[in-house]
Amino acid sequence: MKSTLRRFGSVVALSTLTCSLMAGTALAQQSQEWPPEFQPLPDYFGYMEPEESLETFTLPPGYQIDLVASEPLLGDGIVMQWDYQGRLWVVETTFMLNLEDLTSAEPSSSLVILEDTNGDGVMDERKVFAENLVLPRSLLILEPGKVILGESPNIWLLEDTDGDDVADVKEPITEGNYGALGGSIEHNPNGMFWNIDNRIYNAYLDEVYQWNGEGFDVDRGISIAQWGVTADDEGRILRQGNSAAPSMSYVADYYYGRSSIFTRNRGNHEWIGGQSRDANRVWPIRPTPGINRGYVDGTLDENGAMMELTSAGGAAVYRGTALGASDYGNVFVPEPAGQLVTMSTLQDSGAGIYLRKAYEQGDFLTSTEERFRPVFTQVGPDGALYVLDLYHGIVQDAVFMSNYLKDWVDEHDLGNTHGVNGRIYRVSHEDGEASEIMDLTQMSPEELVGLLEHDNGWYRDHAQRLIVVQQQADAAPALVDLFNSDADDVARLHALWTLDGLDALEAEHVVSALGDANAEIQTAALRVSESFLSDGNQEVIDAFLNLIGNTQNKWQVQYQLAASAGELDDANRLDAIIDIIDTYGEDYIALDAALSGVPDEQVSELLTMLFDIENGSTGIGNAITTIASGLTQVGSADEVSAMLEAVGAEDRPAWQRDAALLGMEVILAGVSDPGLAPALPRSNTGSWTVGDLGERAFADFNAEVNAADAAAQAELAEQRAANAPQRPESAMSDVDGVPMLALEAAPEGFLALQDDEDLSGRIAGITALMTWPEANQ
Numbered sequence: 001m002k003s004t005l006r007r008f009g010s011v012v013a014l015s016t017l018t019c020s021l022m023a024g025t026a027l028a029q030q031s032q033e034w035p036p037e038f039q040p041l042p043d044y045f046g047y048m049e050p051e052e053s054l055e056t057f058t059l060p061p062g063y064q065i066d067l068v069a070s071e072p073l074l075g076d077g078i079v080m081q082w083d084y085q086g087r088l089w090v091v092e093t094t095f096m097l098n099l100e101d102l103t104s105a106e107p108s109s110s111l112v113i114l115e116d117t118n119g120d121g122v123m124d125e126r127k128v129f130a131e132n133l134v135l136p137r138s139l140l141i142l143e144p145g146k147v148i149l150g151e152s153p154n155i156w157l158l159e160d161t162d163g164d165d166v167a168d169v170k171e172p173i174t175e176g177n178y179g180a181l182g183g184s185i186e187h188n189p190n191g192m193f194w195n196i197d198n199r200i201y202n203a204y205l206d207e208v209y210q211w212n213g214e215g216f217d218v219d220r221g222i223s224i225a226q227w228g229v230t231a232d233d234e235g236r237i238l239r240q241g242n243s244a245a246p247s248m249s250y251v252a253d254y255y256y257g258r259s260s261i262f263t264r265n266r267g268n269h270e271w272i273g274g275q276s277r278d279a280n281r282v283w284p285i286r287p288t289p290g291i292n293r294g295y296v297d298g299t300l301d302e303n304g305a306m307m308e309l310t311s312a313g314g315a316a317v318y319r320g321t322a323l324g325a326s327d328y329g330n331v332f333v334p335e336p337a338g339q340l341v342t343m344s345t346l347q348d349s350g351a352g353i354y355l356r357k358a359y360e361q362g363d364f365l366t367s368t369e370e371r372f373r374p375v376f377t378q379v380g381p382d383g384a385l386y387v388l389d390l391y392h393g394i395v396q397d398a399v400f401m402s403n404y405l406k407d408w409v410d411e412h413d414l415g416n417t418h419g420v421n422g423r424i425y426r427v428s429h430e431d432g433e434a435s436e437i438m439d440l441t442q443m444s445p446e447e448l449v450g451l452l453e454h455d456n457g458w459y460r461d462h463a464q465r466l467i468v469v470q471q472q473a474d475a476a477p478a479l480v481d482l483f484n485s486d487a488d489d490v491a492r493l494h495a496l497w498t499l500d501g502l503d504a505l506e507a508e509h510v511v512s513a514l515g516d517a518n519a520e521i522q523t524a525a526l527r528v529s530e531s532f533l534s535d536g537n538q539e540v541i542d543a544f545l546n547l548i549g550n551t552q553n554k555w556q557v558q559y560q561l562a563a564s565a566g567e568l569d570d571a572n573r574l575d576a577i578i579d580i581i582d583t584y585g586e587d588y589i590a591l592d593a594a595l596s597g598v599p600d601e602q603v604s605e606l607l608t609m610l611f612d613i614e615n616g617s618t619g620i621g622n623a624i625t626t627i628a629s630g631l632t633q634v635g636s637a638d639e640v641s642a643m644l645e646a647v648g649a650e651d652r653p654a655w656q657r658d659a660a661l662l663g664m665e666v667i668l669a670g671v672s673d674p675g676l677a678p679a680l681p682r683s684n685t686g687s688w689t690v691g692d693l694g695e696r697a698f699a700d701f702n703a704e705v706n707a708a709d710a711a712a713q714a715e716l717a718e719q720r721a722a723n724a725p726q727r728p729e730s731a732m733s734d735v736d737g738v739p740m741l742a743l744e745a746a747p748e749g750f751l752a753l754q755d756d757e758d759l760s761g762r763i764a765g766i767t768a769l770m771t772w773p774e775a776n777q
Contacts, residue, residue, distance in 0.1 A: 034060050035362025038303055041287040045370045045393070047418035053391075056369040058285055062324065062431065065365070068386065068424045069114050069123040075420030078375055079190075079314075080388050083141045084462055086381045086437040088114045088123065090388070091136050091149075092422070093185070099415045102398050102701045105182040109133040111149060111158070113165055114424075121426070130158050130167045135185050138192035140200065142211065143469045144441050152179030152188045153712055155216075173215050177719065178205065180712030184399045184705050186242075190227060196235035196461070196494065197527065198468050198501040201253065203229050203239050208254040211469060220257030224269040227313030228376070232329060232346060233457065233490050234520045234556075235497075236353065239269065240315040243308065245279035245344065246331055248272045248353055250556065251593045252527075255563045259596050260727060261603050261630040264675055267559055267589035272346075272355045277680055279355050280308040284338045285366035290412070291337045292396050295404040295693045297686030308683060311337040311395060314376030314388070317346070319457025321383030322432035330358060332385060334374035336395045341365040341374050341387060351555050365427065370414070380426070383435040383456045389423040398698045399705045406697035435459065440466055445475035452479075452494040453487055460494050468501030476504040483509065489518045496521065500528045507532055507539050514543045519554040522547075526560040530567035541572060548579050562590040566597010574598070574606055578613075578620075585619020588675040595626060600727060603627060604639050611646055611656055621659040626675060628663025636728035637744050648749030657753075661762055667732075668739055668769045743772040 036058045048056075050070040057065055069088070079091040094108040111130040114123040130149070138150030145160040147167075155178050159169040179188030189205035200209040200216075206223035209216040225239030225247065232238070237253070238246040251267035273279030287304030291311075294300060301307050315333045333342045343364035347354045358364065365374070365387065373395045376388035393414030396405055409415055428434070435456040440448065440463060451463035467475050476499065483495040496513055499505045510532055513525030526547075532540035544564070551557040562584060565576045577594050584590035598606055607627045613620055631643050646652070647660045665671040688694045696702045731741045747770070753763045 035283065035359060036285060036366070038305075039286045039368050041289070041304070042368050042370065045412040045414060046416075047421070048369060048371070050423055053367070053369055053372060053423065056367045056372065058366050059427070060359070060362075060364065063427060063429050065387075066121070066426045066428075068121070068426045070423045071391075071419065071421040073114065073123060073126045074112070074422040074424065076390060076392070077388050077422045077424070078390060079137070079139050080376055080378060080386065080424065081139050081141050082378070082381055082458065082462075083113075084144060084440040084466055086439065088380075088386075088424070089129070089139060089141060089147070090114060090422075090424075091139050092420075093135055099394075099398065099409070102698060103182075105134055107132040107134050109135055111136065111139065111147070111167075123424070127165045129160070129165060130170070134181060135188075137179070137185065137188055137190040138202070140192040140194060143466065148173065148192060150178055150189060150192055152183060153181050154178055155192075157215075174218075176712075177207075177716050180708045182705065182708040183712060184397060184709055186226065186397050186400065187709055191229035191239075193229035193231070193237075194461070194465055195231050195237065196233075196464070196497050197252065197524075198464075198497060199252070199254070201229050201231075201237055203227060206253075206257065208252070208257075213471070219254035221253030222256055222265055222268050228315050230315050230317045230331070232317050232353075233319060234493065234523070238315065238317065238331065240313050240333060242312055243280070243310050244271075244312075245273050245309065245355055246315050246333065248355075250352065250559050250589060251563045255566070255593060256596050258566060259598065259600060259630075260724075261600055261634055262592065262595045262598075262626065263630075263633070264588075264592055264626070264673065265596070266592040266675060266677065267563075270352075270589070271677060271680065272353050274354060274356070275678070275680075277308065277683060279344060279357060280683075281357065282306060282309055282335055282338050282340060282342060283359070283361055283363045283366075284340055285363075286339070286368045288338050290370065290405065290408045290414070292400065292402050292405045293685075293688060293694070294408070295402075295690050296688055298684045306338050309333070309335055309338075309342075311335060312342075314374075316377040316379060316385070318379060318385055320379040320385065320435070321456045322428040322434045323383075323385060324429040324431050327429070331355065332364065332377045334377055334387065335363075336373035336375050336390065338363075339367040339369060339372045339374075341377065350553075370412070379456070379458050381435060381437045381456070381458050381462075382426075383432065383458070385427040387425045387427060389425065391421040391423050393417060399696075399702050401697045402694050403697050404693040445472045446478045448472070449475050449478040449482060449495070449498075452482060452498070453491040460490070464494050464498045464501070467498055471502060473502055473504065476502055479504070480509065483513075489521060492518075493520055493524055496524050496528060507537050510540050511543045514540075514547065519556050522554065523556045523560045526557070526564045530564055533564070533568045533572075536569045536571070541568065544568070545572070545576060548576065549583050558584050558587070558590055559593055562593035563597065565594055566599075574602060574609060577606070578609060581610075581619045581623045582613075582617050583619065585617065585622050588622065591619060591622050591626065592675070595623065595630075600725075603631065604635075604642055607631070607643065608646065611652070614653060616655070621655060622675065624656060624659040625663040625666075628660040629666045629673070630663075632664045632667040632741070633732060634727070634730045635732075637731040637742060638728070640731045640741055641743055641745065641747060644743075644747035644750040648747065648751070648753055650749075657759075661759075661766070664766055665762070668741070668766055739769060741770045743770060746772050746774065 077090040081089050092110045113127040115125045136151040140148040147158050149156045154175050155173045157171045158167040191202035193201045203225040206221045208219045208221040226242045228240040237249040247269045249268045256265040284305040288306045312335050318330050331344045340363045343358040344355050373390040373392045375390045380386050448463040451459045479495045479499050510529045562580050580594050666673045754760045
């Protein structure tokens, strides 16, 4: 990409940087053949010095790994973030230190700052910014001296007001809705990922945040995945589940939080690994019997090595400069149970993104050491990939530990932690270029704008964030110039989103961006146009409507066009949504994105408008099915009755009636929803029940923690119910496990369809699950 990075003197030869690393760091074993040869199970499971651990690693040819930090400077780190000055912040937990005294509520975790004070590439100074914390799971560096910390059940703003790198202010941003105090560390929210759209995304929590200078503006999203959030250059969110490759959101979470009627959310949490399970496959370099379900048939291969991801988390999209050029945009996923880090590529297939493992029978970073537990990856300001190693004998939370794993832990003395330990490694490539570490806090707004053209995505992200958080309005003219220039499109994308974050966009900028040749610029333009659409700005509305049917098959533009249509003003919204459904609704991602923007009170009106289309497309039929499902599931008695009468109208075209009946049958009769993503082939594993091996090793602790999680979820649900807009009471109820619709009067027109021999069976099946006052008389 075009870059101003040399203007800042920001590239140094990688060999120069690595030569300055401290004595004693080592290259990983580099196999002459790749993938490397499988190794036997080691006969030693105890503590290793960091230098010894380095000798257990294997990387592909051309890569090297260096030790950046270790005990006693670091202990039990699970999350790390770099600040604007190039210092590394780490959340340290007291995770699983003692199997004899289990707790999820001990205030003994810390947030520390690690710094390389002499420029040799190795951390040599530690400062404790905050301590006496209870298992914090997420961290966001907001601005110098100010960080956001997710410590269930609260989110805190921690601030250092006197410049001594110690927090002296701790104020709640949200209270009681960020997981459970004493709950499972595996099942509490995390992420706090600031994306290019200036929104903050989470995993295991259905909320999306925007920093407003004092706290959060909150949108409802989708609660998905388990541990870790990352994104590509364009801001498409990837989340990491523990036992699957990362999923991707083509459409941002919060769009799907707009509707309480449509609960299917295609386009969010999409599996992008193709039609097989290959993306989940892992290739440890040694047998891995010490995993929680290692006793289950099919979990381990013929060599005794785990076959699929089981405890993955902390993924990162690599957007730096110090690895190989072909590594840019790849996804790295730590798998601590398998002592490895995977690498996968992301490719635009022309109809979406496709994730594929980089190596067919090998993984990127592997180790023969039992205690190597990579849990988090991140790109650093020098452009390298950093790997955070929990360095622990046990990586499975005792809440869910099986008897089988407990036996393994006891047999190999893995409960002996040998003190508090932790390591951070830096991975680079011989052909890479290291970015110079710069202090962004000393830069002018214009210099920060210049960094939006940097080859290293870390600088682009942090320059944008600092401008937006500090509302550096003086940057706006330079941002406009950058967007209007012939700079790389990624830089222009950052300029557009930074202007949006400063509330400095004018209608002319948006119209220009909507007409841009680049699909990603157009997609972002649709999102930033929304405030203009809802305000009725005719110039922007015309440019928006002009895109319908004119997207040149750009899938990302089509999906965003569908999602953003719901933000149009009342005069244009439903007509535009119908046009989009008619044009793109054969694709269920576009359909669900479009329907998510229909206000609940207008859903019945939309269905009426769709029924007025005599010769509809496949998209229109799909929409009728989806709306019929939604109204059957949550519609009021009046809404359901109106739908039934419309379906039963004598002049109703057969294709419309069939589409609506299918929608009702999805809810009432368990018919497969045609809009669901195709299911992956099932894994070839056996039963989890093998004697008592699969039972909880710590059943009482499991019950205690599960109770804390359940109580927190119930409290959050109660809070939301009290604050949610009130909908009419649903006609649907559960009667002894059977869904039933309670109507106020007989649906005469619908019942008359039983006279049609082609429909009688379907109508009888549906009406059997309805009741009305005179139904049993």
